[in-house]
Structures are given as structure tokens and as C-alpha cells.
Amino acid sequence: MVPMPLKLTRRQLAAAVSASTALLAQQPPAPLPQNPEEELKAAREQLRQASEALAKFDLPMSTEPAVHFKA
DSSP: OOOOOOOOOHHHHHHHHHHHHHHHHOOOOOOOOSSHHHHHHHHHHHHHHHHHHHHTSOOOGGGSOOOOOOO
8 A cells, every 4th residue: 555645735834844843942831939039030030031032123113002001
């Protein structure tokens, strides 16, 4: 019995490759902090890492809409 060739479109192939790449890029979850000081330190470190990741991209001001908070 001869196996049939797998037929994928370019979009299906791109989706499969990008999904596997995204799964590989995810970091394992960090252990939960044991006390409030460690929790605060972990939150600040996560915020710092997120800020550094966002700083790599140049976004125009029109990307984020203006927000007004009214009481």
C-alpha cells in the first residue's frame, strides 16, 4: 500500500509552522512567589521584561486611541 501524499495549501502550511513556533517560544510558567515581597519583585520583573519587549517596536501615536477617564 502506497501512502498518499499530504496536500496542504500554503496558508495551512504557514499556520501549522507558526503555531508550532509559537508553542516553542513560550516559556514555562515561573513558580508562584511564597511571600508578598517575592510577589512584588516578580511583578516588577515581569513589567520590566514586557516594557523591554515593547520598546523594540516603533509604534506611531495613531496606533493607540486616545482614552479619557471621566468620573
